[in-house]
Amino acid sequence: MSAAHDEKQPRRVHLKVLGATLGAGAFAYAMAPLRAWTKNISKEEFLQRHYKELTREELAKVIQRLEAETKRDYGRDVTIKDPKPREGVEFGYALNLSVCIGCRKCAEACHVENNHDRRTNNSYIRVLEMEQGSFDMERGNVQYDGPVPKPGKFYMPVQCHQCDNAPCTKVCPVQATWKEPDGIVVVDYNWCIGCRYCEAACPYHARRFNWQKPEIPAEQVNPDQGYLSNRIRPQGVVEKCTFCLHRTREGKLPACLEACPTGARVFGNLLDPNSEIRWVLEHKRVFILKEELGTRPRFFYYFDV
């Protein structure tokens, strides 16, 4: 050990301390946006359990908090309910491709009903303009314009098929999405971690991710909301069509059906032998999309023949 080395020691230590301080400061600076973000996440929200683990009282508290947050962030008084699936009801949906004219009123109604982000004009429904005489989606087009229906075309709206063998619920690593007893696939927006594996797994492009916090002017917010359906979703989680369960579980029809000007849409209880949906399934030439994947959808298409 030479004397020169010993003299260098204190300077070396000082340099290290300086370096560590600078490093820590730079780290704090780099992470500053994250600190601001975590301020908006309350302790209750952070610690909230999965929907299925909440007691009635806990859920009531959560809903109260969510309503207050909506008021704070969107300036609107809303009511969030949690209608439960009804005994003896399993929903099914059918769409008449002979009648659909591709006006996209359904997509628009979905946008409004489900409190979608206004900037992105999001909707759970995509309408494909298809070529008459072909079922090749490769030749379909969603970006069509001008008056409809166009000659030589037919139109196929696609939304969540509420599959009985749903690939999306299987892949979710945290069980944030599941199938309800009435056949509706739902998401707990407060449990989803935003990994988007379900989005990759869905064969029907039915899922959407909140790439940013939804923006909706106060007067446009739909105040009648469901915990598992159309309440305004947080940033960074996945959402999807829920057959408007906040309406349908209370005896109303889905918004997309009510908006359809041609009556192409038929919705109802598959377990009720007298329902219109059962009549369609029994009397029409019905088919499902991508049947070969074995997803067993509850969304059916048919032609009038």
Next chain:
Amino acid sequence: MTKNSHAVTYPAFLLRIFRGAFDGTWRFYVWMTVLTAIALVGANAWAQQTANGMHVTSMTDHVSWGLYIANFTFGVGLAAGAVMMVIPAYLYDDHEMHDVVLVGELLAIAAICICIGFVVVDMGRPDRLWHIMPGIGRFNWPISMLTWDVLVLNGYLLLNLHITGYLVYTKFLGKRPSKRWYLPFVFVAIGWAISIHTVTAFLYSGLGGRPFWNSALLAPRFIASAFVAGPAFVIVLLQVVRRASSFRIGDGPIRTLTSVLRVTVLLNLFMLGSEVFTAFYTGGAHATAAKYLFFGAHGRHGLVPWIWSAIALNVLSAVLLHSKATREKVAVLDLACFAAFVGVWIEKGMGLIIPGFVPSTLHEIVEYSPTLTEWKITAGIWAFGLIVLTIALKTALPVLTGEVSLERDRELDRTRGPAEPEEDVRLAS
């Protein structure tokens, strides 16, 4: 408590490792400062992405995974590929390889850290990370392949931490490691290495709605390309370590790994060819993704330059590895390794993850090209991984060479007396 009980020596060991991590030549400081700076740029970009939402990426509901998951996939391969040192060392009793196998195990640790980083930055809600922890959250095991991935990746991390930690610690104490305490783990880790990449492939190949991934060849392909990227990285790494430290590395390990690489680089190209044949000979809607990837479809060509670069690099590497020049000039070998590494990185990332989403399941073509934020975060995580690797090697290897040991530390303390704790000059200068 005697002075040789583990309660005394293990903290001493950890402290020594910790101190060693902050001490080195000026080259070490420059290298670490640069890496830290890049990592901080990445951290800042990630903080902004999390706060403002992931619309700052180029991902959409159509292409819902991008550069992060691409790098994650490649990183798992790198971690698994390091096992190509472990197999010769322990299964074929290659003694020279056995002497340096720790480098591969430490690389695996760093690579897993990289993987975990990429998964976390891909999450829309990192604050909810605890939801995926078994026991605390709701763990959808065994149905979700992602939960399998959580298990195998963390298991692989723990296995390698144990193996390397145990060997370095016993060496630090100046004892012979007891085989009972590490050999079984080494053999489990060999199988485990294959499993991490198999599970990662199953993540994609199990999705019926994505024909481009829905191939039984995906897992074998992943393993083959992992055994390209892993050895390619290690060959260069061993040369760097040889120069930067007094750790002795023979030519044998590099020769062995080059032989491995010669085979795997061809195997990987062969499998790519099989996929290409199947897609294009069959044709139809399921081949659209391949068409888009290789030649462009419906007037969109976003991935064409990527995949042809990957093929060019992989072919270049294969040609170089089989030429005489590689055996004669180490620079040519390094070039071949570099080409193979980058080639696989593209092929497995932009060339495999992205076309799974193009066309979308409703056959729309929405293109993806990473934004600056995504590049910053990606660079940041790689820099972080290199920091982990540097520190791991920097602290473990001097113990293996005997430069650092408990005995020497104590001797030094004795000669200097307890009043002078700054004894690091020896290593630093």
